[in-house]
Amino acid sequence: MNQINDLRSALELLRNLPGQLAETDVPVDPMAELAGVYRYVGAGGTVMRPTKEGPAMIFNNIKGHPGARIAIGLLASRDRVAALFGCKPQQLSRTLLEAVEHPIPPVLTAKVPPCQQVVHLASDPDFDLRTLIPAPTNTPVDAGPYLTLGMCYATHPDTGESDVTIHRMCILGRDELSIFFTPGIRHIGAMALRAEELGRPLPISISIGVDPVIEISSCFEPPTTPLGFDELSIAGALRGEPVQMCRCLTVEEKAIANAEYVLEGEIIPGVRVTEDCNTHTGYAMPEFPGYTGPSSSECCLIKVKAVTHRENPIMQTCIGPSEEHVSMTGICTEASILAMAEKAMPGKLTNICCPSSGGGKYMAVLQFKKSVPSDEGRQRQAALLAFAAFSELKHVFLVDEDVDCFDMKDVFWAMSTRFQADQDVIAIPGVRCHPLDPSNDPGFSPSIRDHGIACKAIFDCTVPYDQKARFKRAEFLEVDPSRWLEKTAGSPQWQEVKACAQND
Structure with missing residues (x-):
């Protein structure tokens, strides 16, 4: 380079x-x-x-x-x-x-x-x-x-x-x-x-x-x-x-x-x-x-x-x-959360993304690996660590290691199939957040006491450890797709396929 x-x-x-x-x-x-x-x-x-x-x-x-x-x-x-x-x-x-x-x-x-x-x-x-x-x-x-x-x-x-x-x-x-x-x-x-x-x-x-x-x-x-x-x-x-x-x-x-x-x-x-x-x-x-x-x-x-x-x-x-802005603040936020999680629970937080939809500050997707029964519940502890590491964070989504935390379509798939709102939303009201969020204001909700205070929330889209076998994603045959796409090599579609294969 x-x-x-x-x-x-x-x-x-x-x-x-x-x-x-x-x-x-x-x-x-x-x-x-x-x-x-x-x-x-x-x-x-x-x-x-x-x-x-x-x-x-x-x-x-x-x-x-x-x-x-x-x-x-x-x-x-x-x-x-x-x-x-x-x-x-x-x-x-x-x-x-x-x-x-x-x-x-x-x-x-x-x-x-x-x-x-x-x-x-x-x-x-x-x-x-x-x-x-x-x-x-x-x-x-x-x-x-x-x-x-x-x-x-x-x-x-x-x-x-x-x-x-x-x-x-x-x-x-x-x-x-x-x-x-x-x-x-x-x-x-x-x-x-x-x-x-x-x-x-x-x-x-x-x-x-x-x-x-x-x-x-x-x-x-x-x-x-x-x-x-x-x-x-x-x-x-x-x-x-x-x-x-x-x-x-x-x-x-x-x-x-x-x-x-x-x-x-x-x-x-x-x-x-x-x-x-x-x-x-x-x-x-x-x-x-x-x-x-x-x-x-x-x-x-x-x-x-x-x-x-x-x-x-x-x-x-x-x-x-x-x-x-997402790149500048979001990647730093990811690194800060990783640092704290690695000290508290080494190896459990496998990756993290602060996506565009949160502007790099308001939202984080945590990819968490449950390896033993006692890991159940620790994913929510990781979310609390994330809030402690970065006070401006408002929403944390928790996903399993088989979900791509950098792909919001995959994250929302997990939310659609591994999430129940009455059990998996954890609200934390009355916490200081960021003043530039216009919803963090008493005029938006009477539950907010002062401008810049928010109700933070955890969305736990992970599978309970004792049910992991029921939620195994379909596995496809591993192949090298280049043999079938040689004539389109160099096209944008080919570059996407190549990148997908390299990142797998």
Whole structure:
């Protein structure tokens, strides 16, 4: 596999994989039109139908931004993520978990970094984020142009420990960004609050267009990566070498050296801004549940001091509810749950999938193996461990080892034939979940006491151990189908058959 260490080497790998990258020179407007195009090409996820899984895209002709390019959809396919990671799709969560357990910390490069080939200072009179950064909107009612794949890097003012996370950031003016922190979840939000208590700004760098393993690693959360754990060390482990960092030019912070763009700035203490202060649409942008949420009036303000970038930079973006979000958060969720289950009951949780329908956060399918009579009931304990490992999880489906947890058709088959609602639904009411789920609100149900609280549920679609013989699936003759399909070799249908046989 080509050695990947930045966005460009990742794109080069995809160019050599049939059907994984499309490129166009047709002019496109970044304001809603670009996302509107990709919605049909390959957004997937929780995007309103029709949508599908398709290739990543590069748009080479961006209206209003001469010479700019935008890449979208690199992570909008589990198969594509696996190719970028160098493993099979079913092994992604275990590959990530191994990297978490053997981290390689980032290092500071002594060389002039690629991300600083071109420098724009906010003190220059012609400096303007709105022209320097070809940031798109997802829909016509977005609050403004958003940075959706900015790797935010900051350092805790007390401990000196650094962290990387992704947040939605809206361009408000020539040198101002809003940044939204989900309450009580992400580490940089805690750093910003502590700096505010101390009455001082928090230096921050925002790296855009990086090695895709960084984008996925940055989405880990506690307890797998507690406050003080730098997720860049996970990306280092995945590549077998440390992530290269560089010193920022205008703030006391570091940035990812191979990034396409870097924004340097400070989170200003005691200031809160409204995302749609320019457009007054009342909306922010589409988030992973598939809804366009209301704009927040409690966003922190980033004052940008510089923008640096590579020569001929490539802006990277994503559609909020697309399969890219599922890949980034879902695979990390899978790895976190596997880690906890493996410690509590080694070998019982054989695989796990956080599918598109849950946006990578709300739903998990656990494949559990019952080997002895005493394993009965432990599958539900695994579900409770999953809720403990990932607080934003809302629904857990339990299936046996003969059910493909990555195929929701197979999961619903198990639900149809191995599940009785009066016995196999376990409701857990009154638990804190995620505020972006609009059903987690007292207005939706009087049983919910506060916004962000949910009734979590386990759907046990496993066969009772003492009845396994009654539920044995039909077994077919094992054959190599290639003899009968030689004339269609190379066709999409043949590729599907070949992949099915390889994954068996």
